Amino acid sequence: MRDGSILHAVSTREPAFRSMQRTRLVDDVTRELREMIVSGELAAGTQLLQVDLAERLGVSRTPLREAFRILENDGLVRTSNGNRTIEVVTIDARQLREMYELREVIDGLAARLAARAGISDETEHDLRRLLDDMEASTKPYDPSRRIEAHARFHSLIAEASGNHRVKDFLPLIRVSSAALYLPFINDPSAVALVDEGHLITHKEAMDSAQQGHEAIVDAIVAGNARKAEAAARRHIAGTLRWVDRLDEWREAIAAAQEVDSSAPA
Numbered sequence: 001m002r003d004g005s006i007l008h009a010v011s012t013r014e015p016a017f018r019s020m021q022r023t024r025l026v027d028d029v030t031r032e033l034r035e036m037i038v039s040g041e042l043a044a045g046t047q048l049l050q051v052d053l054a055e056r057l058g059v060s061r062t063p064l065r066e067a068f069r070i071l072e073n074d075g076l077v078r079t080s081n082g083n084r085t086i087e088v089v090t091i092d093a094r095q096l097r098e099m100y101e102l103r104e105v106i107d108g109l110a111a112r113l114a115a116r117a118g119i120s121d122e123t124e125h126d127l128r129r130l131l132d133d134m135e136a137s138t139k140p141y142d143p144s145r146r147i148e149a150h151a152r153f154h155s156l157i158a159e160a161s162g163n164h165r166v167k168d169f170l171p172l173i174r175v176s177s178a179a180l181y182l183p184f185i186n187d188p189s190a191v192a193l194v195d196e197g198h199l200i201t202h203k204e205a206m207d208s209a210q211q212g213h214e215a216i217v218d219a220i221v222a223g224n225a226r227k228a229e230a231a232a233r234r235h236i237a238g239t240l241r242w243v244d245r246l247d248e249w250r251e252a253i254a255a256a257q258e259v260d261s262s263a264p265a
């Protein structure tokens, strides 16, 4: 009986440890898949079999299934065929508009709370480093770097708000921040886009966003809650204006780059 109880002790401990490891694995797999989706590596509308993805990522199907559930909750994938097939959801302009309408409030609140609470030197350093990263990502254009830095930038402000309910919106912030970028552009300054009747390049649009991002950080660092909220709302409202042009811009860019018809529209 004593042997039995030792065995029992061991067997209850090990699964706990394994489940901790599995949680970390699920996080890694989720992050990897989210990155593949927002970078366009897994194009919108693509159907992938679990068995293919499991092999590609070198994981078993259990953490993959859990990752799919998280991504489905984020609105990035849809599962079908008895959960055997995963389809990457297309985020169109209307869906992105709905996300950004919500974000005008969330990001404004997050910036206000972060400014009021004050941020650590480390957070300020991280925010400024991400500003540098975003700036550098436009010359030459590096969509993956842009996506990661931009999503991280807005997430970090939400985290700095210290409000757990604001932090609940982190997946929405990540997905909507990333969905803006167009992975198949090689040269953003070569593509002319129409914005309120004016022609601008995608590079100019990104430069203008950069000024908006800097204004948010400066107001938060200065501890000016009112100004921080206004800057964040202004930035998101500006982005919202572009969101309405997104489908049109994607077409213009696809035409300019002569991307084949299988590219996301």
Ligand SMILES: [Zn+2]
Binding pocket: 150, 154, 209, 213, 235
């Ligand atoms: Zn932004």
